[in-house]
Amino acid sequence: MPSIIEQIASELNISNASVSRALNDRPGVGKDLRERILQRARDLNYTPSLIARGLATSQTFAIGFFVHEKPNLSTQTDPFYGEILHGVEQVCAETDYHISIATLTDAILTAPADFRFVRERRIDGMILAGPDIPNHFVVAMLQSGIPVVLVDNKLDHSPINCINSDDDRGAYLAAKHLVELGHRSIGLIAGPEHWSSNARRVWGYTWALQEVGLTAPIIHVDRTTIDSGKAAYYQLVSEHPEITAIGAVNDSMAIGAIRAAQDEGRRVPEDLSIIGFDDIEWAAHNSPSLTTINIPKRQMGKEAARRLLSLLDDPEAAPTEIIVSVQLVKRESTQERS
Amino acid sequence: MPSIIEQIASELNISNASVSRALNDRPGVGKDLRERILQRARDLNYTPSLIARGLATSQTFAIGFFVHEKPNLSTQTDPFYGEILHGVEQVCAETDYHISIATLTDAILTAPADFRFVRERRIDGMILAGPDIPNHFVVAMLQSGIPVVLVDNKLDHSPINCINSDDDRGAYLAAKHLVELGHRSIGLIAGPEHWSSNARRVWGYTWALQEVGLTAPIIHVDRTTIDSGKAAYYQLVSEHPEITAIGAVNDSMAIGAIRAAQDEGRRVPEDLSIIGFDDIEWAAHNSPSLTTINIPKRQMGKEAARRLLSLLDDPEAAPTEIIVSVQLVKRESTQERS
DNA sequence: ATATTGAACGTAAACGCTTACGTTTAAGGA
DNA sequence: TCCTTAAACGTAAGCGTTTACGTTCAATAT
Structure with missing residues (x-):
């Protein structure tokens, strides 16, 4: 035939x-x-037949979307990458490109040297998602010869194509919100100090508070779950009982803090305002619903795909970091200081 | 070269x-x-070069994982398909197969006749996930000539390869649990009657209760969200104030019911036991944490992938429905009738 | 000793497209 | 009228594999 x-x-x-x-x-x-x-x-x-065409042109019209398997800082209870992937899909659907996915396991991460992982997939480019993909792996992928775009990550000492949320500004907005509500004793609940987005959020908070002459006590815990949010809460209020508002570095911790406060018999937001970060899906469903900073995940996915597609046209384009802006979402967990 | x-x-x-x-x-x-x-x-x-090999053998070593875009009965606030996809990945990772994903949009669903969607992807087989993928689309895909496996779905009048959770038994277990706790006045909160998994769950409940000579009032609402859970709760207790336990057809609705009860000043589980279905991620984090029926999503993904891979070997194998078993997870939202 | 067999290896076509290059043809310019 | 030019179209090689079919040759059977 x-x-x-x-x-x-x-x-x-x-x-x-x-x-x-x-x-x-x-x-x-x-x-x-x-x-x-x-x-x-x-x-x-x-x-x-994309496959015959692929043989002839050595273009496959497929891109890879690879996410690190470990749950990260902000996605404990949230389909974070699902949303990002959706964004990628939306822009790819308008083109001829298909999406090939894989989870980056430790096995892959530690043995990238042979490029087998990427070469056998025959993709034209790839999106790497997740804050704790090790630098050395990213560098290896960069050397594979096909364009790479990072999401929710960056490279330590050299510029690279990546998409990130505006953490500094988000934290700044959060702090500002609390200050505008009249709060003057504000505490911070943060994750591990060396996580870069964590650090940027802490920095944004500190900066905003400093602007109005305030300094905030900061509690660092080594995880960012609901339970560590609770623990951080207890530590914070025992050291600083005068506090009327708490900023958390992500929603899970904020929810943990709310639970702990409620367990102690304090009302949120009447006695204590609490604000989160990320706007995970459950933030809106918590009781009280959570005031937080929204990260436009789907848009990040779209930007990543667009960046990658344009890189496919012009692989020599200079590396660019795209920072998507975040937004304060006012809900029930914060109110004017009484 | x-x-x-x-x-x-x-x-x-x-x-x-x-x-x-x-x-x-x-x-x-x-x-x-x-x-x-x-x-x-x-x-x-x-x-x-999988692509050259593909040309020569007309095997692509890729499978498609296609999920319906509409949030379904049970996944409002849960990365349901993310988990299933993970399972699929795990088994594919042990083979040479890659995964190509796409979201089934309405545009695709309504115009499947030309097979364009599947042919241009050059996949060896596909997994279709989502309870409300229309029958006619599934049938069209079946005619495309490559193996099809359904997840969380089935065909109305003919056998097909599919993976589903044991809804009847899950509901049976849930009802049994409430009965064993001593409850005799039990109400049911359900979704749209024509959704098949919904119907099976209702059936499982009814059956278990009937075994001990009980019949339960059933409230059907047209969505399965937290809010419709609330609405169903109000309707149920106004018509049947004597009720001491509620079974919900999914976790979102159960959580809605809990909220509504709490708003009314009733304590859960002291005054009212409530049990969900699905075991979404949030179930464990709710307060009180939710007693529910766990669906092993990842395992469903694994089964689907295994079934598809074996179909790839022997496309003539008889269609089989695989039913994965579910499990009661006891948490805080149910207790002995006082 | 010869006939038979099968393993080892080579030849070349095929998979479905793209594309550099060559040829034809008609239009336009002088 | 003849020459130039470019658009229209054809030729055929090539992309990296697989595989049906041939060939060679040594081992075994007779």
Whole structure:
């Protein structure tokens, strides 16, 4: 059975080349012949074989979306990467590109040297998502020769194409919000100091408070779960009972803090205002619902895909960091200091 | 630049065919020549071009994982398909298969007739996930000629390869649990009657209660969100104030019911026991934490992948429905009737 | 000793497209 | 009218594999 291209060619007594040209919208075929070819192709329900095309052009029209398997700082209870992936899908759906996914396991992360992981997938480019993908792996991928875009991550000492949320500003907004509500004794609940987005959030808080002459006690804990939020809360209020508002470095911890406060018999927000960060799905469903900083995950995915696609056109483009802006979402867990 | 296969062939003064045979572990090449070929391949860091191989064999070593975009019955606030996908990944990671994903949009769902969607992807098989993928689409995919496995779905009148959770039994267990706690006035909160998993859950409840001579009032609402859980709660208790326990058809609704009860000043579980279904991530973090029926999502993904892979070997195998068993998870939202 | 067999290996076509290059043809310029 | 030019189209090689079919040759059977 001949391929559809061949069939059209023979039916119309022309060459494969002309059919291919017409189908790909390339010059070199006359107006009305082109029309007849396209018509016939439609009738025959022609779908190009991306795989044959791939062999011929060494383009696969697939991109990889690879996420680190460990739950990260902000995604304990949230389909964080699911949302990002959705964004990637949305922009790819408008193109010919397909998405090939994989989870980055430790095995892959520790043995990137042979490029096997990327080469066997035959992808044109890749998106790497997750804050704790080790630098050395990113560097290795960069050397594989295909474009790389990072999401929720960056490289330590050199510029790279990446998409990140505006953590500094988000934290700044959060602090500002608390200050505007009249709070003057504000405590901070933070995760491990060396996580970069954590550090940036702490920095944003500190900066905003400093602007109005305030300094905040900071509790660092080594995880960012609900339970560590509780623990941080207890430590914070025992050291600083005068506090009327708490900023948490992510929503899970904020929710933990709310629980702990409620367990102690303090009302949120009447006695204590608490604000989170991330706007995970449950933030809106918590009781009280959580005031927080929204990260536009889907948009991050879209930006990542767009960046990657444009890189595919021009691989030499200079590395750019895209910072998506975040937004304060006022809900029930914060109110004016009484 | 010659391909690596050609390079090895010429270095060793043999033919491409022998190299290919050795690489693919096929008979027809002598023991020690084979060894030398493999050795050289390792040295050269050979990675087969799946795309060239695909052209030659018309196997792509990729499967599609396609999920319906609408949030379904049970996944409002839960990375349901994320977990399933994880399972799929885990088993694929042990094979040569890659995963190509896409979201089934309405546009795709309504125009499947041309197979464009599946053909252009050049996949060897596909997993379709989501309870409300229309029958006609599934049928169309079946006719595309490649194996199809359904997850969280089935076909109305003909057998098909699918993976589902044991909804009847789950509901049975839930009801049994309430009965064993001493409850005799039990109400049911359910979603739309025509959703099949919903119907099976209602059926399981009814059956278990009937076994001990009980019948339960059932409230059907048209969505399965937290808010509709609240609404259903109010309707239920206004019509049946004597009720001491509530079974909800999914966790979101159960949580809604808990909220509503708490708002009314009733304590859960002291005054009212409430049990959910699904065991979404938040169930464990709710206060009180939610007693519910756990669906092993990851395992469903694994089963789906395994089924698909075996179908790839033997496409003629008879359609099988795999039902994964569910489990009662006792937490805080239920207790003995006081 | 010859005939038979099968393992080892080579040849070359095929998979479905793209594309560099060559040829034809008609239009436009002098 | 003849020459130039470019658009239209054809030719055929090539992308990296696999595989049906041939060939060679040594081992075994007779």
